[in-house]
Amino acid sequence: xxxxxxxxxxxxxxxxxxxxxxxxxxxxxxxxxxxxxxxxxxxxxxxxxxxxxxxxxxxxxxxxxxxxxxxxxxxxxxxxxxxxxxxxxxxxxxxxxxxxxxxxxxxxxxxxxxxxxxxxxxxxxxxxxxxxxxxxxxxxxxxxxxxxxxxxxxxxxxxxxxxxxxxxxxxxxxxxxxxxxxxxxxxxxxxxxxxxxxxxxxxxxxxxxxxxxxxxxxxxxxxxxxxxxxxxxxxxxxxxxxxxxxxxxxxxxxxxxxxxxxxxxxxxxxxxxxxxxxxxxxxxxxxxxxxxxxxxxxxxxxxxxxxxxxxxxxxxxxxxxxxxxxxxxxxxxxxxxxxxxxxxxxxxxxxxxxxxxxxxxxxxxxxxxxxxxxxxxxxxxxxxxxxxxxxxxxxxxxxxxxxxxxxxxxxxxxxxxxxxxxxxxxxxxxxxxxxxxxxxxxxxxxxxxxxxxxxxxxxxxxxxxxxxxxxxxxxxxxxxxxxxxxxxxxxxxxxxxxxxxxxxxxxxxxxxxxxxxxxxxxxxxxxxxxxxxxxxxxxxxxxxxxxxxxxxxxxxxxxxxxxxxxxxxxxxxxxxxxxxxxxxxxxxxxxxxxxxxxxxxxxxxxxxxxxxxxxxxxxxxxxxxxxxxxxxxxxxxxxxxxxxxxxxxxxxxxxxxxxxxxxxxxxxxxxxxxxxxxxxxxxxxxxxxxxxxxxxxxxxxxxxxxxxxxxxxxxxxxxxxxxxxxxxxxxxxxxxxxxxxxxxxxxxxxxxxxxxxx
Amino acid sequence: xxxxxxxxxxxxxxxxxxxxxxxxxxxxxxxxxxxxxxxxxxxxxxxxxxxxxxxxxxxxxxxxxxxxxxxxxxxxxxxxxxxxxxxxxxxxxxxxxxxxxxxxxxxxxxxxxxxxxxxxxxxxxx
Numbered sequence: 003x004x005x006x007x008x009x010x011x012x013x014x015x016x017x018x019x020x021x022x023x024x025x026x027x028x029x030x031x032x033x034x035x036x037x038x039x040x041x042x043x044x045x046x047x048x049x050x051x052x053x054x055x056x057x058x059x060x061x062x063x064x065x066x067x068x069x070x071x072x073x074x075x076x077x078x079x080x081x082x083x084x085x086x087x088x089x090x091x092x093x094x095x096x097x098x099x100x101x102x103x104x105x106x107x108x109x110x111x112x113x114x115x116x117x118x119x120x121x122x123x124x125x126x127x128x129x130x131x132x133x134x135x136x137x138x139x140x141x142x143x144x145x146x147x148x149x150x151x152x153x154x155x156x157x158x159x160x161x162x163x164x165x166x167x168x169x170x171x172x173x174x175x176x177x178x179x180x181x182x183x184x185x186x187x188x189x190x191x192x193x194x195x196x197x198x199x200x201x202x203x204x205x206x207x208x209x210x211x212x213x214x215x216x217x218x219x220x221x222x223x224x225x226x227x228x229x230x231x232x233x234x235x236x237x238x239x240x241x242x243x244x245x246x247x248x249x250x251x252x253x254x255x256x257x258x259x260x261x262x263x264x265x266x267x268x269x270x271x272x273x274x275x276x277x278x279x280x281x282x283x284x285x286x287x288x289x290x291x292x293x294x295x296x297x298x299x300x301x302x303x304x305x306x307x308x309x310x311x312x313x314x315x316x317x318x319x320x321x322x323x324x325x326x327x328x329x330x331x332x333x334x335x336x337x338x339x340x341x342x343x344x345x346x347x348x349x350x351x352x353x354x355x356x357x358x359x360x361x362x363x364x365x366x367x368x369x370x371x372x373x374x375x376x377x378x379x380x381x382x383x384x385x386x387x388x389x390x391x392x393x394x395x396x397x398x399x400x401x402x403x404x405x406x407x408x409x410x411x412x413x414x415x416x417x418x419x420x421x422x423x424x425x426x427x428x429x430x431x432x433x434x435x436x437x438x439x440x441x442x443x444x445x446x447x448x449x450x451x452x453x454x455x456x457x458x459x460x461x462x463x464x465x466x467x468x469x470x471x472x473x474x475x476x477x478x479x480x481x482x483x484x485x486x487x488x489x490x491x492x493x494x495x496x497x498x499x500x501x502x503x504x505x506x507x508x509x510x511x512x513x514x515x516x517x518x519x520x521x522x523x524x525x526x527x528x529x530x531x532x533x534x535x536x537x538x539x540x541x542x543x544x545x546x547x548x549x550x551x552x553x554x555x556x557x558x559x560x561x562x563x564x565x566x567x568x569x570x571x572x573x574x575x576x577x578x579x580x581x582x583x584x585x586x587x588x589x590x591x592x593x594x595x596x597x598x599x600x601x602x603x604x605x606x607x608x609x610x611x612x613x614x615x616x617x618x619x620x621x622x623x624x625x626x627x628x629x630x631x632x633x634x635x636x637x638x639x640x641x642x643x644x645x646x647x648x649x650x651x652x653x654x655x656x657x658x659x660x661x662x663x664x665x666x667x668x669x670x671x672x673x674x675x676x677x678x679x680x681x682x683x684x685x686x687x688x689x690x691x692x693x694x695x696x697x698x699x700x701x702x703x704x705x706x707x708x709x710x711x712x713x714x715x716x717x718x719x720x721x722x723x724x725x726x727x728x729x730x731x732x733x734x735x736x737x738x739x740x741x742x743x744x745x746x747x748x749x750x751x752x753x754x755x756x757x758x759x760x
Numbered sequence: 761x762x763x764x765x766x767x768x769x770x771x772x773x774x775x776x777x778x779x780x781x782x783x784x785x786x787x788x789x790x791x792x793x794x795x796x797x798x799x800x801x802x803x804x805x806x807x808x809x810x811x812x813x814x815x816x817x818x819x820x821x822x823x824x825x826x827x828x829x830x831x832x833x834x835x836x837x838x839x840x841x842x843x844x845x846x847x848x849x850x851x852x853x854x855x856x857x858x859x860x861x862x863x864x865x866x867x868x869x870x871x872x873x874x875x876x877x878x879x880x881x882x883x884x885x886x
Binding site for chain 2: 189190191192193195196200234235237238241242244245246248249250252253259262278281285286289290294295297298301
């Protein structure tokens, strides 16, 4: 009888769990579809456009051609060895999905696969988070963590439909790798460890952030060894993972020999060596007395450490091991990038986040995070050490670089779920209400909020219940008091959970679902209007320019021009060549004639600038202009000086008080060309910088001609004038024309307007 | 003063003696273990072979002072190291099986992991 009810309960539990998972998958996917519903099925932002273009290349060519892809349509005239400088995981995944779907008779457009890849993978992330948390606590905490992971805005920000970026699958792989690692570390199973290594390989193929795993797992092992918790299991798990994972990671062309060359990977190698020694020491320890072992340990430790450190220094000094990369330094010294590599600092996602963004991205989980960490600290099993190391490292990283909020979010979800589930274990236990039973009776508890206690409660919980039963049995008043207290606490947290869901949906739908290619705005009557200037301009380029035309634009728009307009660009978001970017920066910050020379030398046909002044779009080129100046100043400190672009008071002005250098610069002229004259009194209002531009501020444009300006002036395209028919310099020719024009006007008053000549 | 120094050196020497002695005992008990167990003997000779193989490759690269097909050397070397640690893992499990993993399962897992390692290694050799 007891057996059968238990069995029925268990199967009921399985069904319920399956249902909850279906619900979580549904929520994870549907909440990410806001962007498709609000806008359309479109690739977002900048980097995804490159990934999309690469994916299209992959499905139209063979895999080997893809790996050997030399792209001559970017970084003109250098070109880019694209196949060897990208992480192919994302493209290969969607390419494989495309092929499989075609094989089974479902030919789906590759764009739709790319758009919907991130939401699809978010479901798997939730599942991996469940498994991960289950290893740390139990399945009820796991379900909570999965639910949090499915809707946490910190993760949604990089995985809405259309944000086809490496992170879209990388976070899934991160969690799966960690899950297998925890399992391997717990059981010592070589199989789990091999799986961890395989997913690590997949992760390496997908995202540069794999270095985080490369360092976190060794750190975990290292801490465990320091705590004196070495076991044979640890050896099995770590060495298998490291050997297979390292060898596998070298298969990615972009990574190549880095795992044995760069300092980023040295910690893993060091721990690998260390664990061999520790294993040997462990063996000796089992054979000799503890006193003698101490002696052995002392002597060998001193030897090993001195040899190891001097070896590392020697190898780095002799150039066998590359020193740490710039991005790595900028993680420790937040000012490093600003001083040494402006190109890294200029990327907005590399900036430190504002504090409210922590709350914005995680809501109440951010204050449950320390609580969860504390609870784990109390127990401090081997796998908990991993979570502690992860949370400490990632809190710091997320504080330095806003992009790394993404890696912090999973652990916040996990620890938050652990805290809440622990709380519910105690406060949702209303079993005192049941008629008194023998102490060891098994009481399943279920709440409507996905939190379920497994039928077999752990040992302490049984004791706890027993305590309760003993304590409160005699007095019914005390019992009701207890129930009331529990009800208050648990209902409070249910409300919190509800608010969390509300917050997540709100943030997702309003802040993280914009494609940034198409922007939402409001008509005066409150209805939604879409600003589609970017696509308008890129489509113009695609339709009206020669197929091999070269377009110069700031690097932000490189991928979009390549993806949407299909034209050759000088620089793009890959930013592998700082000097080349500085050339464009120099052209933009130089006076017209010099810029013309620079651009002509690079065969440029068109120049594209983004101008938000008419609309109030703050991410335009004039606001990024200082970075262009800084980057080119880094290469040509003699010719470009940042100081000259500021007024005497040190202000960044674009109106009549702007400096001469500023007004002469190409960027200024291209942005404001003809801008004031569209306003009735000739005074243009720059709505982004809130400054007034008059006709006199904007000098004549002699070397470039305007060929296209989008509907609300967001994108402006200029053509470099072809050489003058009489072989004159464009500046001279234009001055001559102007003097002629004024002279003619003096003599013959009534002459047809000269503009017709164009 | 002089006496103190001499005792100091005595302590030192005795420590080194202890060091070598403990290594000696560990080694002799190891020999005893291996001789009584044929499986361990097999594994350990394989381990020794792998070490020799790895060192040979390394010495070869050092001697010809050129590592031109670097990937080939690396994959050969890492395959040795990887197989070594996998074997050691198997050995650890044979001596004292981990809870929940039988010896048979451990062996199966070892086979899978080795196959994978060699597959990747051969892929890397080109």
